[in-house]
Amino acid sequence: MRITAGIYKGRTIRTSEGPGYRPATAKVREALFSMLEARGVAWSETRVLDLFAGSGSLAFEALSRGAQHATMVELSRSAARTIEKTVADLGIEPGVAVVECVDIFPWLGKGPGRRAQFDLVFVDPPYGENLTGRALGALDRKGWLAPGAIVVAEIEKNAVVPRAGDAYALDVDRTYGQTRIVLWNRAST
Numbered sequence: 001m002r003i004t005a006g007i008y009k010g011r012t013i014r015t016s017e018g019p020g021y022r023p024a025t026a027k028v029r030e031a032l033f034s035m036l037e038a039r040g041v042a043w044s045e046t047r048v049l050d051l052f053a054g055s056g057s058l059a060f061e062a063l064s065r066g067a068q069h070a071t072m073v074e075l076s077r078s079a080a081r082t083i084e085k086t087v088a089d090l091g092i093e094p095g096v097a098v099v100e101c102v103d104i105f106p107w108l109g110k111g112p113g114r115r116a117q118f119d120l121v122f123v124d125p126p127y128g129e130n131l132t133g134r135a136l137g138a139l140d141r142k143g144w145l146a147p148g149a150i151v152v153a154e155i156e157k158n159a160v161v162p163r164a165g166d167a168y169a170l171d172v173d174r175t176y177g178q179t180r181i182v183l184w185n186r187a188s189t
Contacts, residue, residue: 001057004030006064014086015055016079024124024154028176029061032152035172035183039150041120043067049118049144051104051125051135056083056097058122058152060090063097067120071098073107108138117146124154133162136184140167149186154179 001013004026024032043066050059053072063070074080080101087097100107112118121139125131132153139145151168155161157178164170164184172183 008064014082016082046119049121073100111142121151127156145186151184153182
């Protein structure tokens with residue numbers, strides 16, 4: 001898989017194989033990033049959180065476009081190592097791309113602590129496990145999101161869009177083949 005735009009355009013993203021891994025296709029990534037740019041995302045000011053990161057493809061696309069920072073959270077040790085190899089392959093500066101090999105829910109439950117809040121969050125859980133709503137709730141309850149943050153979920157085409165609560169305003173719900181992209185804006189507080 002290759003990065004579609006930015007300073008790493010054309011560079012390879014390593015991928016993991018196994019049940020539940022389905023890296024976003026180039027078509028889906030291009031459509032998603034076009035939506036984000038149309039909404040005025042200022043990449044140089046954007047801190048990205050990629051939950052259920054898999055290959056980290058969405059975080060790497062954001063970094064390629066100039067995102068300030070990306071934290072990629074992935075439970076699988078093998079997948080996390082693969083993401084770390086891509087970070088090294090691309091020569092990304094230490095601290096700009098952080099890989100957390102942990103279960104996202106206990107990790108989110110601790111809150112950001114001294115970390116800065118995130119402006120853009122990708123939620124791409126394994127299909128059929130209904131984890132998106134739970135992740136949205138944890139992000140909101142524990143203060144992970146900057147005011148006006150954008151949260152993007154990649155879910156299966158026929159999935160029910162989770163109720164995101166009053167903290168979120170649904171902005172986009174589009175289907176690309178078997179993939180559905182849902183985008184919420186975090187209400188400013």
